[in-house]
Amino acid sequence: MTTTTVRIVGIGCHPGQLTGEAREAVAGCDYVIAADKGSSDGGDDPLLAVRRAICAELGVELVAVPDPERDRDPDLDATAYDGAVLDWHDARAAAYGSVLGARPGTVGFLVWGDPAFYDSTIRVVERLDVPYDVLPGVSALSLLAARHRVVLHEVGRPVLVTTGRRLADDVAAGHDNLVVMLDGRLQATLLAGDWDIWWGANLGSPHEELVAGRLGDVEPEVRAARARARDADGWVMDTYLLRRRSGAASGAGTGVGGGP
Structure with missing residues (x-):
């Protein structure tokens, strides 16, 4: 039976900052999941395009998942803001989980900068109840x-x-x-x-x-x-x-x- 393992990979702030360890990890994935936030012209959002280019260079399929909507009202108080973020994390986990359920294997998530700083990927993956590891990247x-x-x-x-x-x-x-x-x-x-x-x-x-x-x-x-x-x-x-x-x-x- 094929199982699912997730690799959360920090990719730095530019493809040139991808470490050797990160390149090896991404190349070893069966596919990569990335959020698609869309763009004004209906194409890839620019940050998804960078991830797509990295995957193309390393010969790994990228699966784009439409990113759930999130309440980004700048005037939310602290309680409402925390609630909006948690709801967004839950929605992301559900969207990613549906892909993992249909396609088990070694799956990569490419995190801009470093996963340790103001990024939701680790928290979202924790909700998926699958084994995972984290590789650092060059942070902002x-x-x-x-x-x-x-x-x-x-x-x-x-x-x-x-x-x-x-x-x-x-x-x-x-x-x-x-x-x-x-x-x-x-x-x-x-x-x-x-x-x-x-x-x-x-x-x-x-x-x-x-x-x-x-x-x-x-x-x-x-x-x-x-x-x-x-x-x-x-x-x-x-x-x-x-x-x-x-x-x-x-x-x-x-x-x-x-x-x-």
């Missing part, structure tokens, strides 16, 4: 630090990895050195205080964008670069390091300074 965090030639934390100090949705609360709690992901609304620009930013979009792609400097000074550059990345690639994923400027006061007044 690592690539951001490398591109800007910075260390993400100061000597002997922590760095908090968070999201745009949680940024204001984390700053109010006293954090002043943060890596921010999933921030399509650039919540950093609403913070009070004096901050430095090291920002990058579509890291690893031919059209990656980088901006660094005092947040209040470079905000227009960040917004313009973000628009260029979206126009060039058809998608935008940005990540940034945010650090309170040396000597700037912390504590009271670290919340947002206005509405979006």
